[in-house]
Amino acid sequence: MARQDNLFQKGGKSMNRLLILLLLTLTTAAMPAYSKGETTRTERKCILQGNDLYRQKKYSEAIKSYEAALKDNPSSAEASYNIGLAYLQLAAGKNVDEKNREKYMKEGIERMDAATKHSAAKPALASRANYNLGNIAFNKQEYEQAMQLYKQALRLNPNDEDARRNLRITQLRMQQNQQNKNDDKNKDQNKDKDKDKDKNKDQNQDQNKNQNQNKNDKQDKQQQNQERMNPNAAKQILQAxxxxxxMxxxxxxxxxKNGKENAARGRRNGKNW
Structure with a gap:
């Protein structure tokens, strides 16, 4: 079964672009063959008519033919699978509004999922349906679900190398996402550590500032005490x-007094001239 190798390309692709790549892959898959022993004549005829319309890209008309086949045989795995393909093609239309796109996608997924229920009777078809659902899940970035669908496709068809390749791509994408989460977590933790460091630094600076201020206040107080004289000391100094x-x-x-006494004594003892 041919499939495009560029279904999973790296880079920033839009959802619409990924969807188109997915549907191109589905389109290249051959329409499931039917077994005459398990189908009715009307069912086979309607499926063949639907396939012709599908190849002409008349998907809405093709769906009507497939629905007629499913009405004739409600257990037709081929009809369910092909209806799913046609709805997914409608969802990929260029002129489809978002509301109808979602409607077609939902219907396509439901019909494709119905085809996976026939794994016991038709494992190859069910494997193909699981593979396609895995591609849809991958494009929606639902990697865990995509991984499980690819694994189921491989259980039903161990030789499906495309499913094996896409499974590995999905696992690598999940590992990368986990690594990115861990990196973001470590980055946030480092930011928190830096914030704590800055906070502690600011606290230390404030503490040192307060200590220096207290030291300066203490020194100023001591100096003021030294400059401010005790009243008793001042009294003693004044007394001294x-x-x-x-004295x-x-x-x-x-x-x-002594000078006067000496002068008087000299006059008494002195001679008159």
Whole structure:
């Protein structure tokens, strides 16, 4: 079964672009063959008509033919599978509005999922349906679901190398996403650590500032205490100064008295000229 190799390309692709790549892959798959022993004549005829319309890209008309086949045989895995393909092609239309796109996608996925239920009777078709659903899940970035669908496709068809390749791509994408999450977590933790460091640094600076301020306040207080004289000390100093002045004054008074006495004594003992 041919499939495009560029279904999973790296780079920033839009959802619409990924969807188109997916549907191109589905289109290249041959329409499931039917077994005459398990189908009715009407069912086979309607499926063949639907396939012709599908190849002409008349997907809405093709769906009507497939629905007729499914009505004739409600257990037709081929009809369910092909209806799913046609709806997915409608969802990829260029002129489809978002509301109808979602409607077609939902219907296509439901019909494709119905085809996977026939894994016991038709494992190859069910494997193809799981593979396609895996591609859809991958494009929706639902990697865990895509991985499980690819694994189921391989269980039903171990030789499906495309499913094996896409499974590996999905696992690598999941590992990369986990690594990115871990990197983001570590980055956030480092940011928190840097914030804590800055906070501690600011706290230390504030603490040192407060300590220096307290030290300066203490020194200023001590200096003020030294400069501010104790009243008793001031009184003692004033008393000492006063005592010294009194002693000086007494010496001067005594010296004056002695001088007068000596002069008087000299007059008494001296000669008249």
């Amino acid at each position: 100064v006063e005592n010294k002045e009194n 000086t004054r007494n010496r001067l008074i005594n010296a004056g």
